[in-house]
Amino acid sequence: MDWNGAKVLVTGGAGQIGANLVERLVGMGAQITVADNLWRGKKSNLLKDGKPMINMETQFLELDLAERAACDMACAGQDIVIHLADVVAGINFVFGNQYFLFNKNALIDNNMIQAALDAGVEKYVFVGSACSYPADKQAVLNPPPFKEEDVYPALPESAYGWSKLMGEYLCELAAQSGKMETGVLRFHNVYGPRCEMSPEKSQVIPALIRKAIRHPKEDFVVWGSGVQRRAFVYVDDAVEGLIRVVERGMGKGAIQIGPDFSTSIREVAEQAVAASGREIEIVFDPTKPEGDMDRAADWTKAREILGWEPTVGVAEGIKRTYAWCEAELHRLDNQT
Numbered sequence: 001m002d003w004n005g006a007k008v009l010v011t012g013g014a015g016q017i018g019a020n021l022v023e024r025l026v027g028m029g030a031q032i033t034v035a036d037n038l039w040r041g042k043k044s045n046l047l048k049d050g051k052p053m054i055n056m057e058t059q060f061l062e063l064d065l066a067e068r069a070a071c072d073m074a075c076a077g078q079d080i081v082i083h084l085a086d087v088v089a090g091i092n093f094v095f096g097n098q099y100f101l102f103n104k105n106a107l108i109d110n111n112m113i114q115a116a117l118d119a120g121v122e123k124y125v126f127v128g129s130a131c132s133y134p135a136d137k138q139a140v141l142n143p144p145p146f147k148e149e150d151v152y153p154a155l156p157e158s159a160y161g162w163s164k165l166m167g168e169y170l171c172e173l174a175a176q177s178g179k180m181e182t183g184v185l186r187f188h189n190v191y192g193p194r195c196e197m198s199p200e201k202s203q204v205i206p207a208l209i210r211k212a213i214r215h216p217k218e219d220f221v222v223w224g225s226g227v228q229r230r231a232f233v234y235v236d237d238a239v240e241g242l243i244r245v246v247e248r249g250m251g252k253g254a255i256q257i258g259p260d261f262s263t264s265i266r267e268v269a270e271q272a273v274a275a276s277g278r279e280i281e282i283v284f285d286p287t288k289p290e291g292d293m294d295r296a297a298d299w300t301k302a303r304e305i306l307g308w309e310p311t312v313g314v315a316e317g318i319k320r321t322y323a324w325c326e327a328e329l330h331r332l333d334n335q336t
C-alpha cells in the first residue's frame with residue numbers, strides 16, 4: 001500500500017501510541033490530521049527533535065470526540081481513520097472511575113464510528129485491549145496464552161475492559177453495513193516513549209520509571225505483591241501492528257498484539273532500577289490494587305495475517321523508555 005498522500009486521521013494522536021504512529025506515518029508521506037482533547041495526550045508529544053511533526057495550526061484539532069459534531073469535523077475528507085482516542089489510565093483511576101470511563105469511551109467510540117460511516121471513510125481501525133479478557137481466565141498464574149476467541153463469553157474485570165470490548169463489537173457490526181472496512185487490533189500492555197508519567201494517570205512501567213528517576217524524593221513503592229504479570233509490548237511494535245492492519249488486516253476480526261509470555265511487575269521494577277544505574281530499595285505495598293494476575297497473547301493470528309512479531313524485549317524497552325522519561329522530566333523541571 002502506498003501511504004504517500006493518503007489522508008489519515010489519527011484520533012488520540014497526541015497520546016503515547018498515537019504520537020509514535022504519527023511519526024511513522026509522516027515519515028511515509030501520509031497527510032495526517034490529529035484529533036485529541038489532551039485529556040492525557042500532550043502537544044509536546046508531537047515534537048520530534050524539538051520541531052512539530054505536523055502543522056499544529058492546520059493538522060491538529062483539539063476536539064472532545066465524545067461530541068458527535070467534533071467527530072464529524074475530524075472525519076470530513078479522510079480516507080483512513082485510526083481511532084486511538086479513549087480514556088486510558090493506571091489501575092487506580094480505572095477502578096475509581098468506572099462509570100465515567102465506560103460512559104466516555106462508549107460516547108467516543110459510538111460517535112466516531114458513525115461519523116466515519118457518514119463521512120464515507122474507506123478504512124477504520126479500532127484498538128481493543130487485553131483488559132477485555134474474562135476476569136476468571138486472568139485470575140491465575142501462568143494461564144495458557146489467550147487466543148482471540150477467548151474474550152467470549154465476556155466478563156472483563158473493569159468497565160475499561162467492557163468499553164474496549166464494546167468498541168470492538170461496534171466495529172464488527174459497522175463492517176456488516178458493507179460501507180466501510182474495519183480493522184481491529186487487541187493490544188496487551190503497551191509502553192514506551194511519549195508515555196504519561198503523572199502519579200494520577202500513569203500506567204505501571206512509566207510510574208515505576210518515574211519513581212526510580214525521582215528517588216529518593218519519591219519512594220520506590222510497587223503497588224501490590226509484584227507477583228502479578230503482564231505481556232508488555234514496546235510502542236514501536238504496537239505502531240508496526242497498526243500500519244500492518246491497515247495494509248493487510250482489514251475485515252479479519254480482532255487480532256492480538258503482544259508476546260506469548262508475561263513479565264512480573266517485580267521484574268519490571270528491577271529493570272527500572274537497573275536502568276537508573278543506582279541502588280534503590282524496592283518496597284511492595286500489598287494494600288494497593290494489582291488487578292488481574294496474569295495474561296499473555298497467542299499471537300499466531302498476528303503472525304499469519306500481518307506478518308507481525310514482537311521485536312523489542314522488556315529489558316531493552318525499559319532502558320529506552322527510561323532514557324526518554326529522564327529527558328522529558330528534565331525538560332518539564334526546567335520549564336517550571
Ligand SMILES: NC(=O)c1ccc[n+]([C@@H]2O[C@H](COP(=O)([O-])OP(=O)(O)OC[C@H]3O[C@@H](n4cnc5c(N)ncnc54)[C@H](O)[C@@H]3O)[C@@H](O)[C@H]2O)c1
Pocket residue numbers: 011012013014015016017018035036037038039040041042063064065066083084085086087088108127128129130164186187188189190191196203
Ligand atoms: N497503553 C496500553 O497499554 C493500551 C493497551 C491496550 C489498548 N490501548 C488502547 O490504545 C489507545 C491509545 O492508548 P495510549 O496508550 O496511547 O493512551 P493515551 O492516553 O496516551 O492515548 C489516548 C489519547 O486519547 C485522548 N483522548 C481521551 N479522551 C478523549 C476525548 N474525549 N476526545 C479526544 N481525545 C481524547 C487522550 O488525550 C490521549 O492523547 C487507546 O484506545 C487505548 O485504549 C492501550
